[in-house]
Amino acid sequence: QVQLVESGGGLVQAGGSLRLSCAASVSIFSISPMGWYRQAPGKQRELVAAIGSSGSTNYADSVRGRFTISRDNAKNTVYLQMNSLKPEDTAVYYCWGKVALKNYWGQGTQVTVSS
Numbered sequence: 001q002v003q004l005v006e007s008g009g010g011l012v013q014a015g016g017s018l019r020l021s022c023a024a025s026v027s028i029f030s031i032s033p034m035g036w037y038r039q040a041p042g043k044q045r046e047l048v049a050a051i052g053s054s055g056s057t058n059y060a061d062s063v064r065g066r067f068t069i070s071r072d073n074a075k076n077t078v079y080l081q082m083n084s085l086k087p088e089d090t091a092v093y094y095c096w097g098k099v100a101l102k103n104y105w106g107q108g109t110q111v112t113v114s115s
Contacts, residue, residue, distance in 0.1 A: 002026050002104040004095040009109030012085055016113070020080040022095030022106060027076055029053060031097035031104075034078045035069065038091035038111075045094070049080060063089075085113045 003025035012018055024031060035050030035058075049069040050058045057069055068081040078095065090113050095106035 004106035006095045006106040006109040009111045011112045014113055014115050016085050017083045022078045024076045031099055034097040036080045037094045037096050040091040087113045087115045089113050
């Protein structure tokens with residue numbers, strides 16, 4: 001069973017930065033891809049960023065150039081560095097990973113950006 005535990009959410013002013021962390025209960029070499037989704041009130045969950053085992057990355061257009069996803073294989077952790085945050089980035093952010101054909105999710109962490 002794969003467990004993903006997020007941390008690092010919080011309240012920040014527009015223009016500020018936050019770094020989210022997602023710690024996995026297993027080696028992240030076995031989890032690919034990994035990434036972050038977010039869900040704002042009344043909206044569908046959307047993919048924010050993803051990273052493969054080779055380090056290849058993919059970003060939503062709305063965050064490209066502001067967010068950076070990375071992975072530390074030694075710590076079994078994936079990070080999402082969020083810079084130049086905007087009020088529209090406010091959402092619950094979920095860590096996600098895929099093992100074989102099964103999706104795993106973290107419990108979510110709230111990010112609130114005030115204007």
